[in-house]
Amino acid sequence: MNPEHFLVVDDDPVFSRVLARALTRRGYQVTQASSAEEGIEIAKLQAFDLASIDLKMEGASGLTLIRDLRQLYPDMRILMLTGYASIATAVDAIKLGANQYLPKPADADQILAALLEDRVNPDQDINPEPMSVNRLEWEHIQKTLREHDGNISATARALNMHRRTLQRKLAKYPVKR
Known part of the structure; x- marks a missing residue:
C-alpha cells in the first residue's frame, strides 16, 4: 500500500517546493506548510499518512508538532528532518513519537526510505572514527x-x-x- 497524503512542514521554501515536486512525481498528494503552527492547522482539516517536519523553524520548533500530529493520527509515519542535527534533538524527536530522524541535506528517496522502512538494520556500518x-x-x-x-x-x-x-x-x- 502506498500512502497517498504527505505533509511537508519546512520553512525553507526552495527545499519544500523541490521535495513536494519530487514526492508528487512519485504519486503522493503533497501539502506544504511553512511553520509548526500552520502544519497543525492543516492537519486538523485533512488526514495525512506521512509527514516530514523540519526541526528549526520560525515560531515553534518541529518537535512541538510531532506530539500534536501523533495525537491526531496515531498511525502517521513522521520524519524529523534537520540541518541542525544533534544527538539530543534526535532522542527528543523519537521520544515524542517521530518514526525516524534524518540530517539535511536529504533527498526524496532518502526521506521515503526512512519513513517507509519498518526494520532497524543491526548490521549497518558504524563509523570507526570518533567524533571530532x-x-x-x-x-x-x-x-x-x-x-x-x-x-x-x-x-x-x-x-x-x-x-x-x-x-x-x-x-x-x-x-x-
Missing part, C-alpha cells in the same frame, strides 16, 4: 541547551561562556563528525 572535537563541543552545547529548556543565558552560564559567543556558535550549522 568540534562535533563533541556541538553535542555538549546541544545537551546543555536542552537541560536549560532552550534558555541561552542559563546555558551560557552553565558552560562558563559569554552569551554572545554561545549565540554565534548556535547560529552556525553543526560541524561534521
Whole structure:
C-alpha cells in the first residue's frame, strides 16, 4: 500500500517546493506548510499518512508538532528532518513519537526510505572514527541547551561562556563528525 497524503512542514521554501515536486512525481498528494503552527492547522482539516517536519523553524520548533500530529493520527509515519542535527534533538524527536530522524541535506528517496522502512538494520556500518572535537563541543552545547529548556543565558552560564559567543556558535550549522 502506498500512502497517498504527505505533509511537508519546512520553512525553507526552495527545499519544500523541490521535495513536494519530487514526492508528487512519485504519486503522493503533497501539502506544504511553512511553520509548526500552520502544519497543525492543516492537519486538523485533512488526514495525512506521512509527514516530514523540519526541526528549526520560525515560531515553534518541529518537535512541538510531532506530539500534536501523533495525537491526531496515531498511525502517521513522521520524519524529523534537520540541518541542525544533534544527538539530543534526535532522542527528543523519537521520544515524542517521530518514526525516524534524518540530517539535511536529504533527498526524496532518502526521506521515503526512512519513513517507509519498518526494520532497524543491526548490521549497518558504524563509523570507526570518533567524533571530532568540534562535533563533541556541538553535542555538549546541544545537551546543555536542552537541560536549560532552550534558555541561552542559563546555558551560557552553565558552560562558563559569554552569551554572545554561545549565540554565534548556535547560529552556525553543526560541524561534521
